[in-house]
Structures are given as C-alpha cells and as structure tokens.
Amino acid sequence: MAALAARGFRALAPDLRGFGDSDAPADPAAYTVLHVVGDIVALLDHLRLTKVVVVGHDLGAQAAWHLCLFRPDRVLAIIALGVPYFPRSPRPVTEMFAARGDGFYITQYQEPGRAERAFNRHDAGTVLKKFYSIELDDLTAPPGVEMIDFLEASSSPLPWMTGEELGQYAEKFQKSGFTGPLNYYRMMDTNWMLTGAKITVPAKFIGGEKDTGVKSFGIKHYIESGAFKFSVPNLEVAIIEGHHYLQQEQAEKVNSEIFSFLDKLFGEETPK
Numbered sequence: 001m002a003a004l005a006a007r008g009f010r011a012l013a014p015d016l017r018g019f020g021d022s023d024a025p026a027d028p029a030a031y032t033v034l035h036v037v038g039d040i041v042a043l044l045d046h047l048r049l050t051k052v053v054v055v056g057h058d059l060g061a062q063a064a065w066h067l068c069l070f071r072p073d074r075v076l077a078i079i080a081l082g083v084p085y086f087p088r089s090p091r092p093v094t095e096m097f098a099a100r101g102d103g104f105y106i107t108q109y110q111e112p113g114r115a116e117r118a119f120n121r122h123d124a125g126t127v128l129k130k131f132y133s134i135e136l137d138d139l140t141a142p143p144g145v146e147m148i149d150f151l152e153a154s155s156s157p158l159p160w161m162t163g164e165e166l167g168q169y170a171e172k173f174q175k176s177g178f179t180g181p182l183n184y185y186r187m188m189d190t191n192w193m194l195t196g197a198k199i200t201v202p203a204k205f206i207g208g209e210k211d212t213g214v215k216s217f218g219i220k221h222y223i224e225s226g227a228f229k230f231s232v233p234n235l236e237v238a239i240i241e242g243h244h245y246l247q248q249e250q251a252e253k254v255n256s257e258i259f260s261f262l263d264k265l266f267g268e269e270t271p272k
Contacts, residue, residue: 003255007262014043016063018180020172026179028112028186033066033194040067044074053262057081057247058213059184066191068199077202077265079258081246082213084205084223087231088196093188103141103150109185118146119178125170127178129153132161132245137216160249199232204261206254208242236261 001011015022017039018031025031040063044052053076056064061080068075069085089096097106109115119127130151141150157163207214207223214220222228229235238257242250 004258007259009262012043012047014040016060018176018183020176022176024176024180025183028183029190031180031183031187033062033187033191034070036063037067037070041071041074050074051076053077053079053265055079055081055258058083058244059181062184065199066195068201068203069195069197072199072201075201077204077261078199079204079206079261081206081254082208082211082244084207084219084228085199085203085232086222087198088192092192095189100140101143103143103145103147105139105141105147106185106188108141108147109182112179112186115146115148115182116177116179118148122148123170124173125166126153128166128169128173129158132158132166134212134244135210137212139212139216160245160251198230200234202234202265203232204236204238204257205232206246206257207237207239208244208246208250209239210242211244211246213244214239 004011018024054064061083065085068078130153133154141147247254
C-alpha cells in the first residue's frame with residue numbers, strides 16, 4: 001500500500017467478511033460470492049468510487065474475480081495473486097474433490113464445526129504458522145488425521161514475516177475465530193451454481209512457482225495450456241520465485257509486477 005501511495009494511487013485494504021475487524025456471521029450461507037461482491041460494491045458506493053483496480057490474494061483473489069464477473073462496470077482492471085479464475089466446472093466442486101478422500105483439506109472444511117474443533121487444539125499463532133510454512137504438493141492428511149494436525153509449523157522464524165506481524169494476525173483471528181474464513185469453502189458448491197461467464201476486464205495473474213495451488217490440481221496445465229486465457233481473454237501471467245504468500249515473501253517483486261501492469265494500462269497518468 002505504501003508503494004502504491006508513493007506512486008500517487010489511493011490504496012484501500014478492507015477486511016473481507018469473516019476476517020479481521022469485519023463482521024463474521026456464523027451461517028455459511030452468508031458467504032456466497034454475491035454477499036462478498038455486494039460488500040465490495042457497498043464500500044465503493046460509500047467512498048463514492050466509480051471504478052477501481054482491484055487486487056486480491058487467495059480468497060481475496062476469488063472476491064476480486066467475481067467483482068469483475070458480476071460488476072465489470074466498477075472495475076478498471078484486476079491483479080490476482082495465487083488463485084486464477086476458473087470457469088464453471090462440469091460438476092460441483094466438492095463432488096470433484098470427493099475422490100481425494102476425507103483427508104483432503106477442502107473436504108474436511110465442509111462440515112460446520114469440524115475444522116474449528118481441530119483448529120482450537122492449537123493457538124491461533126500456531127495455526128497461522130502451520131499454513132504459512134506449507135510446502136506440500138498435496139494438501140491431504142493421512143486417514144483419520146485432521147489437516148491442521150498434519151501440517152507442521154516451521155521451527156525457525158519465517159524469513160518474510162516478523163514475530164510481531166505474526167502476533168498481530170494471530171490476535172485478529174483469536175478475536176474473530178476461523179469460522180468466517182472456513183465458511184467461504186462451505187459455499188463453494190453454491191457459488192458453482194451462481195457463476196460461469198468469462199472475465200472481460202484487463203487482468204494480471206501473479207503466481208509463485210513453488211505455490212502448491214499453482215503446481216497442483218491441474219492448475220499449472222490450466223495456466224500454460226491457454227485455457228486460463230480463454231476464460232480471461234485480456235490476461236497477462238507472471239510466475240515468479242516464491243510460495244503461496246507472495247505479497248509478503250516477495251514484496252518487491254510483486255510490487256514490480258503490479259507497477260509494470262499499471263504502467264501498461266495508464267502510462268504516466270495515475271487514475272483518480
């Protein structure tokens with residue numbers, strides 16, 4: 001945000017519903033993409049912003065893609081990190097993942113309360129560090145084991161996050177809990193029924209070459225085969241060194257990729 005501000009941009013970073021200081025409804029049905037996109041549009045209306053460049057990572061990327069899908073009139077361009085846009089699959093998401101068994105993390109997240117009980121066996125900081133330390137190619141736990149128990153937290157400090165920063169994140173999750181974030185996964189099949197068109201706004205995808213989400217589940221082929229660009233015709237892709245949390249692990253490289261894209265879009269003129 002500081003780097004964008006230094007270039008003359010106005011940068012806003014709202015907490016999605018379920019995260020940080022935003023409301024965190026317990027009902028999974030409050031987390032469809034229609035709700036999340038509605039939150040973003042309401043924020044833009046409140047701030048009297050007609051159009052924006054939207055940037056998102058992971059669940060934030062999904063929110064950003066669907067803002068472009070449902071309200072392209074409010075978007076100048078999108079920059080998505082870690083999670084590409086997918087067209088509607090032939091079958092619901094959970095049905096497609098069922099073959100991976102009960103140990104697959106998305107499958108474990110479907111039952112309300114199950115993952116929360118497993119997460120609660122650890123303090124919030126440990127839960128976060130377990131996720132930040134992931135280098136697995138397949139996020140599937142052995143039979144009878146919860147995914148959060150299977151993951152291992154690095155014994156050494158994270159090279160791209162200070163202990164103070166980790167503590168700040170943990171404090172927010174300790175306050176709001178993990179139900180909100182997990183509810184996004186519980187609405188995957190509902191969202192599958194609601195979506196399916198192409199993204200037409202200018203788009204850039206930034207992925208980490210060591211990111212499990214880029215290497216696995218056929219996503220690498222989806223990106224490299226041209227199928228991704230078919231769904232997002234005005235697309236630019238940058239795969240850079242790093243894992244899943246690129247915006248923190250490779251902050252300068254990510255900023256450079258963002259600025260190169262913005263320069264192509266706007267040249268010397270910063271949008272107001």
